[in-house]
Every structure is written in structure tokens, then in C-alpha cells.
Amino acid sequence: MQKNNFQKELTISAIQKRNGAGNKKNDVIKIQSWLTLFAMSNPSSGTATGIDGDYGTATEKAVINFQKAKNLSETGVIDQETFSLLCEPMKDAFEGNVSGNGLRELVVNTALNHLKSVPFELVINNEANSGPWVRAYMGGNEGTEWFWCMGFVQAIIDQAATLQGKNFKTLMPLTYSCDTVGTTGLQKGLLQRFASVRSNPEKVRPGDIFLLQKTPHDWTHTGIITKIDNDTFETVEGNTNNGGSNNGNAVLKRVRNFRTSKLDVFSIEPLV
Structure with a gap:
């Protein structure tokens, strides 16, 4: 990894x-x-x-x-x-047995396996976005300014890809920035805009990554798509909460309506 x-x-x-x-x-x-x-x-x-x-x-x-x-x-x-x-929950999340039929299923199952370990941030020295889970996802960084949703997503992609002997950095650079991944998706033709997602949801597949768009070149939150229905994505997200915040405190499974939210989608297909 x-x-x-x-x-x-x-x-x-x-x-x-x-x-x-x-x-x-x-x-x-x-x-x-x-x-x-x-x-x-x-x-x-x-x-x-x-x-x-x-x-x-x-x-x-x-x-x-x-x-x-x-x-x-x-x-x-x-x-x-x-x-x-x-610290057994973290060991189970990162080193536990995860199986899947192909990379997409591995990505989904890896995300669900982390979810079982209840990753949660702490407040240390009056700084949110702190604690062992944040440091694990964010390369040792922690503190209020270190939003960790992309750190979580890349940890999942990296872990799943490693199980197949693949390097996730052939898909995207190592980063903690939603904007960097969104821009990479545009450059590589891997980012499907939210209007296209609404018209062609069949092009989205489990294991892909949603990016919540603020403006066409500014994204504020991300997560792993685990299931697609007519109007909704089921997701696993880090740094969120029950309200779907982009600066929450936990890894949670959520449901997001892609017809009412600006959810661009980054495809992991080249890594598959």
C-alpha cells in the first residue's frame, strides 16, 4: 500500500x-x-x-x-x-480479510469493512479532525484544517488496488484535495458531470467516486459509491455525519439523491 x-x-x-x-x-x-x-x-x-x-x-x-x-x-x-x-479495529480495517470479484467489488467491500470498525475523529488540543483514524487516512496529518474525506477515499482505493497488485496512483495522484481529483478527472476524461449522471445513471458503477460540486471547478466532499438506484447512490463516506456534512466526524453509510444534488462522478474504470 x-x-x-x-x-x-x-x-x-x-x-x-x-x-x-x-x-x-x-x-x-x-x-x-x-x-x-x-x-x-x-x-x-x-x-x-x-x-x-x-x-x-x-x-x-x-x-x-x-x-x-x-x-x-x-x-x-x-x-x-x-x-x-x-487498536484492533484499525488493524481489522486495513489488514483484515477482504474478498471480491474484481476491483470494483473489492473497493466496495473494503469500504464496508472500514465502516464496521467505526472510524471516528477526535478533538485533541481543541483541534477537530484529529486522532488515530484521521492520521491513518491523512498521512500523519491532523487538525481542524485537515478535512479527511478524500484521504479516506484514497485509502480505500489504494487498499483494494493493492490486493490486485495495482498502483492506485496510475488513476489519480496521491492527494487530500477533492479539487485535485476533480481536475484530474476532467483532464483524463474520467469525470462525468452531474447533469450527465442524471441523464445516464447507468454509466455509474459501484466503486466509482462521487464529488459534490460547489462550482464547476470546486468540489467540497467525496465518497465511495456502493450501489446505484433510479434516483439515489448508496455511499460510504469519511468526514461526514448524519446530516451529510463535508466536515463531519465519522465514516458513515449514506444515501444521496443524485437528481437533486450536484454529484459529479469519477470513474475508476482505467484501474479495473
């Missing part, structure tokens, strides 16, 4: 514990982030805690609660084995 920054999110440099001599702030932030993410899927676990890089009594208690939830020894200490359980 070209986009392999996720690997850095799966390890810590040393055992971390309260007042530990070997504590590293970045490792503690990782631990606190995954404890908080675990609480989102397990709200009664008592693992949500502050994300400040300080392994104090609150973090220790959150670790104990995680260990209790996983039937582990309740030591309050995080070694690599325990940390691997914390």
Missing part, C-alpha cells in the same frame, strides 16, 4: 503506566485516544478519558476498565499486547 501510515498507529514504543519512567507523551495520547474510541462503541465501559498525554490516575482507571471489559488482568498498565487489543 502507498498509504501505510496506519501502521504507526498500531504500536507504542514502550510499556506505559502511571508515573512510568518510560512514558512517552505521544504513546499516552494514542492510548487515551483509543480508550475514548472504545467508549464510543461501548458506552458503559467507562474508558472515555481526557486526551492530554498525561498518564495519571484517570487514565489508569480507564485502562483498568478496558482490561475488565476484555477479561484481562486489571493492572492499569498498557504493554504492546494490550495496546494491540485497543
